[in-house]
Amino acid sequence: MAAAVSANRLELLQIADAAAREKMIDREIVLEAMEEAIQKAARSRYGAENEIRAQIDRKSGEIRLFRVMEVVEEVENPATQVSLVDARHDKEDAAIGDFLADSLPPIDYSRIGAQTAKQVIVQKVRDAERDRQYEEYKDRIGEVVTGVIKRVEYGNAIVDLGRAEAIMRRDQVIPREHLRQNERIRGIIYDVRRETRGPQIFMSRTKPEFMASLFAQEVPEIYDNIIEIKAVARDPGSRAKIAVLSNDNSIDPVGACVGMRGSRVQAVVNELQGEKIDIIPWQDDQASFIVNALAPAEVAKVVMDEDSRRIEVVVPDDQLSLAIGRRGQNVRLASQLTGWTIDIMTEQEESERRQEEFAQQTRFFVEALDVDETLAQLLVAEGFSDLEEVAYVEPDELAAIEGFDEDLVGELQKRAQDALDAKLAEADEKRKALGVSDELAALDGLTSLMLVSLGEADVKSLEDFAGFTPEELVSDRDAPLKTSGLDPLEAQGLIMRARRLAGWIEDEPETDTEMEADGEASGEAEGSAEQA
Template identity: 60%
Template sequence: MAITSANQLELLQTAEAVAREKMIDPGLVVEAMEESLARAAKSRYGAEMDIRVAIDRKTGRATFTRVRTVVEEEELENYQAELTVKQAKQYMADPQIGDTYVEEVPPVELGRIAAQSAKQVILQKVREAERDRQYDEFKDRAGTIINGLVKREEYGNVIVDVGRGEGILRRNEKIGREAYRPGDRIRCYIKDVRRETRGPQIFLSRTDPQFMAELFKMEVPEIYDGIIEIKAVARDPGSRAKIGVISYDSGIDPVGACVGMRGSRVQAVVNELQGEKIDIIPWNEDMPTFLVNALQPAEVSKVVLDEEAERIEVVVPDEQLSLAIGRRGQNVRLASQLTGLDIDIMTEEDESKRRQAEFEVRTKLFMDTLDLDEFFAQLLVSEGFTNLEEVAYVEQDELLVIDGVDSSTAEELQTRAREHLEAQARAALERATELGADESLLNFEGLTPQMCVALAEDNVKSLEDFATCADWELAGGWTTVNGQRVKDDGLLEPYGIDLEEAQNMVMTARVLLGWVDPDDLVSESAEVEDDAVEAEE
């Protein structure tokens, strides 16, 4: 194929046809043609030559040119694409380093192989342009809802025509046992758009919690306008869902607005989600209160929140337990997802048994250590005393409020408690020494002899060993394994040491050992405070 006047306009017509079909810029197709023709010309004139092709956008005429660059004589390497200043003077009036000399060369005759190669270059460039166009169009649409047509199903995954591209709805992103046939209309949530080697991949979902949130945004104008905000969503796709909403206008009920007149708004969402039942719950910043709402229709008697462990304990009446848990644990599971907390549910009877067991343990502790009768020990527990330290070091006035306790009795109680604690400390000190605990560890401020025993049993026997510990190793913490929160027991956790205390103790040990400059700690603390002030402002 020769580039002659007979087929010059055909180049532009082909470029426009391809661009129209692929919905890309015709200029990109023309550039691909120029590159393919240049490659073909290089195969004819020589690969070392710098051959360039320019196609006139109006006439379609292809101009082949050879470009040579002026370089220093000692830098001349490619005689076909470079020339020295002396050589350039034959063609140019005043050549300078970096100038280019361009001369037109005859068009090439494209053989079968060259034509096929040119076609491959054009197709490759067109595919790349098409992929870039698709990615640019959809990358900012992640997190929105899109309507499409089902094209086909591959191994349970649905391929969806979304206009200028194709999306994939994986089998695990479909609701229940949804089945689609080619040509069916489908509404999906664009979960992610990624650029991959085979082109942009548009991942769709119908099970993502945000799909339901976006559906409500479409059905409820107050959500779209920002008057009502969806704070949390939890779904068991196709079965049941819970959604937490809050209104920033005191005159608008967030739950009522989402339900709509005679349930019209929520029913539209339910129909799209294949009959998924939706509980709409008023959001509350107080997490226990929000959880009580989230567990509806079950009634809750008491809630105890452990913020550090991100767990919450819920007590319900005996007859409400199955309702609170829900079928196959669905109700409590959705409430847990909604609040972001692990939930422990127990009946009032179970809680009563647990409290009774704790009461008996503490009563026995005071009976054995303070040599008290059962009645008097129960009085101490009833007043809220849980351990010997509280009895030994509490203000005496707090003991005097107990019926039958006068000053001499209170003093005797505290004396017995202190003597027992001192005896325990002496025994623990001897045990720690037997285990090989170093004096530097035994004398470290903040560590009791009992703590030193726990550390020595775990082979932490010197201040250096202690300084290498992580705060969570001492105070304990939580890690997530396979989606489940797992408790990590800390060496000093039984003695009430929390993460902040553990961190301070470890840093103090490092300062004493000279591992850390105390001035650095002061400067870091000041920076943290400044950042906190700026954040508040």
């Protein structure tokens, strides 16, 4: 009988060892789960109100059961508490807060008790396995892994990674790629989440980072940081662009990525189901980089707007379809790669647009200055575009235009100033009609046109204005002064002045930001005074 008991104890430890190895978790976690299961079964035998503890000897496998009682001053629950007087009958040095443990005889497990114990152990082991998987994979985001497809459900693939399972959603699978059960597949881990049903590991084959990682595996110079991948843009399964930069002038980054007879890039292409890849040299000069990114199309001219990161690209008429690409693919990928919005037009379209702009500007000067068309065309041809330039430019610059004499220049500048005054007066009337207060209009730094924009945005009082942040005032998409030319620093200075005038803050020394904004404004004013 003793031999049988020893065998059962030994078997208990062997089961714990096997479960720990199979699930790749700590043996101690399995033994603690077994102890908890035995405790649960023992409570059903001795009464759920009792505090039962089970202990498995880590060497012999012997199971011991204890009933635990807490020593207290006044007993409230006789099942789990014992008074100090009673406790000292069993243990002379017992003190308040101690725990006394009474040994209990072993129990015979019923079928239901054994099943309950099994469920507890299985759940504990599963939780430990999930924790292990999460801890193992949470720091592996961005890593390329290889797994075996276990099953495919509605286009979503469940991939066995060996120590965990990952899910590859349908939108993360390369289009027209047919996934088969038991097929090996590579992908990049792009997210790991701890969820109720266990850690969810998400794989992708469509992320730009996957292609970058494949190049790093195929091109030793990338792995060694001699060549950097600066940007990647993909249309998965169809076409991609990758920008590379060499930190060694003796190594051609494009040639290194292409490889001998295209062997390196071809290996990546094969993995991506034939996706065509354009390898582009990275350049700090954004105009040149964008021209390269539009390859294979040829570019005649570019016009950049750095504030809005928008660029107009002019191409020969016969290059338009090539620059745009099938369904706009080429220009879309170039835009993603460079981070610029790219507008493409032909040389003929650009010529027509320039002629139209010239005609519009000419009409503007004819109406605003009450001059003939020829004189207006001369102003536009010399680069003048608004009334402020004409009104406040040095008279010598206007006099330098062929056919302009001193009297004509004086008359033109007077008419331009009169037109500006009329425009400002009209704006002021509109401001009043919109209900913008005189108190807000008196705020130094706000022009009549700005006040009209504020009124149209229902900002009418000093308090309304003081409630803004610089971003809300000039940077956000619906900012009322977005087109005013104010930068966030200048806006901050205006808002702080408004808050002081409104009595929101005391007239304390200005912050560095306000002093800088006010300093720039006063510096500009002094410069204007010196010129005058």
